[in-house]
Amino acid sequence: MIKNYSILNSKEKKLICKFIARSNGKNISIDEVDNIFRKKIYDYGKGAIFYFHKEKVVAKIGIVLEVVKELGTVYIHDLDVIEDLEDNASMIKKLINNAISIGNIYGASEILLGERNLEKLKVLESIGYSKTYSAINMYLEKQEKRNSCLELVLLTSDNKLEYLNVFNDSFSDMPHGTFAYIEDIDGYISSSDGFNYYFLVQNEKENIGFLNCRIIGKEGSFDIGLCKKYRGRGFGKQLLETAIDFLDKKEVLKVKLIVIERNTIAYNMYKKRGFKEESILSHWIKIK
Numbered sequence: 567m568i569k570n571y572s573i574l575n576s577k578e579k580k581l582i583c584k585f586i587a588r589s590n591g592k593n594i595s596i597d598e599v600d601n602i603f604r605k606k607i608y609d610y611g612k613g614a615i616f617y618f619h620k621e622k623v624v625a626k627i628g629i630v631l632e633v634v635k636e637l638g639t640v641y642i643h644d645l646d647v648i649e650d651l652e653d654n655a656s657m658i659k660k661l662i663n664n665a666i667s668i669g670n671i672y673g674a675s676e677i678l679l680g681e682r683n684l685e686k687l688k689v690l691e692s693i694g695y696s697k698t699y700s701a702i703n704m705y706l707e708k709q710e711k712r713n714s715c716l717e718l719v720l721l722t723s724d725n726k727l728e729y730l731n732v733f734n735d736s737f738s739d740m741p742h743g744t745f746a747y748i749e750d751i752d753g754y755i756s757s758s759d760g761f762n763y764y765f766l767v768q769n770e771k772e773n774i775g776f777l778n779c780r781i782i783g784k785e786g787s788f789d790i791g792l793c794k795k796y797r798g799r800g801f802g803k804q805l806l807e808t809a810i811d812f813l814d815k816k817e818v819l820k821v822k823l824i825v826i827e828r829n830t831i832a833y834n835m836y837k838k839r840g841f842k843e844e845s846i847l848s849h850w851i852k853i854k
Contacts, residue, residue, distance in 0.1 A: 567618045568664050571603040572611030578623075582616060585623035589646065607632045615664055617647075617657050624648045627661045629668055636745040637738060640669035642679040642853070645686060658686075659693045666853060677854035678742070687849055698852040699827040701742075704841040706821040709814050712839070713807035718777065721764035726751045729766055732776050736791025742826040742850070754778075763812075767805055769796075775805050779812060786818035802831075806839060 569578070579596045586594050603614035613629035628644035642665045647654050662679065669677045679695065681687050687697065721729050726748070733746050754764045761782065767775040767790075775792040788809040792802055813821050824847055825833050 568660060569616055569618065570612050570668075571608070571614035571616065574611075574616075578616075578618070581618070581621070581623045582626075585616075585626070585646075585648075588648075613668065615661060615668075617661055619657075624651060625654075625657045625661055627665055629665045631668075631672055633745040634669070634672045634674050636734075637743055638673070638675035639743070640665075640672065640674040640677045642669075642677065643681075645679075645681060647686075655689050655693050658689060662693075662695070662853070669854070674854065676852070679851040679853055680848045681851070682846075682848045690851065695851045695853065697849045699742075700849050701847040702825050702827055702833075703844045703847050704823050704825055704836055705844050706810065707840045707842050709810060709821055711807065711811055711814070713803050715808040715811050716774070716801070716804050717768040717771075718765040718808065718812065719768055719773075721751070721754060721758065721766065723755060725766060726755065728773055729754075729764070729776060732766060732773050732793055733791060735793045736775055739794070740791075740826075741828045767808060769801065769804075774801055777805070777809050777812070779809065779816075781813070781816055781818060784817075784819040785822060786813035786816060786820070787822040787824070788813065789823070802835060803839075806835065810839075 574582070576596065579599055582599055583594050583596060586599065604611050607630055608614045608628060609631040613631040615627050615629065616623050617625040625647035626644070627642060627646075630641040630643065634640050642662065645658065645661070647657060651657070666677060679690070681690060719725065730746060730748055730751050733751075737744050758764055761780060763779040765777045766773050767777050773793070774796040775790060778789045780787050790805050790809050792805055810821055822844070823836065823841065825836055827833060
């Protein structure tokens with residue numbers, strides 16, 4: 567039997583607690599499970615799907631429903647299944663079919679399934695789902711400055727609406743795009759410290775994009791986005807250089823990023839600048 571989290575009773579939630587505890591090695595309460603699955607990302611439980619069999623939870627899958635209205639995309643992720651069951655492939659197929667049905671109900675024009683585990687990828691391939699593209703970790707081979715930089719304006723409560731508009735204008739039409747809400751930006755502001763940085767990027771006092779950076783030890787990673795009207799004018803290279811220069815001034819020894827393989831413009835720009843592939847973060851399958 568397949569059920570979504572929003573309709574479960576306390577007995578069923580206790581079974582989910584046991585299912586999760588078996589993989590992370592520690593007990594978890596119903597309140598903690600509620601905090602995981604009753605979130606906006608899953609439309610408060612409707613996108614958290616569980617497979618019940620013989621008084622046990624044997625598998626689950628997550629359906630990101632938060633951005634489907636804005637992007638038309640549903641992301642399926644967080645597939646987890648008890649490994650030693652004989653009909654794993656059949657259960658996974660049923661979970662995915664259920665996720666597809668939910669995505670269609672929500673009006674998704676595109677449905678993407680993400681997976682990191684290679685064994686699960688083999689199972690997915692056996693039931694007809696082959697990898698379409700990957701999310702790739704890259705690092706910069708040489709950090710010397712190669713281009714002029716743009717102006718950075720720190721994200722604050724005063725300019726958070728401007729940042730929100732720039733972020734969504736920059737990312738909402740990207741391959742494997744995303745969308746932010748004002749509460750997300752408030753979260754950025756509250757987490758801004760000596761390790762996490764969030765900026766509007768300007769050219770001649772005009773907001774043209776954004777830059778987010780994170781520093782852990784001597785490693786720095788970044789995310790950048792350029793507003794639609796400024797694309798194709800050379801600002802992309804300057805924005806990239808601005809990110810590299812900022813992290814270099816923070817004396818990081820390694821500059822990293824994550825790129826979506828099917829975002830070919832960004833992927834090729836990073837490679838041309840000297841970024842090298844380091845590892846695969848996740849694989850994605852286009853289902854619809």
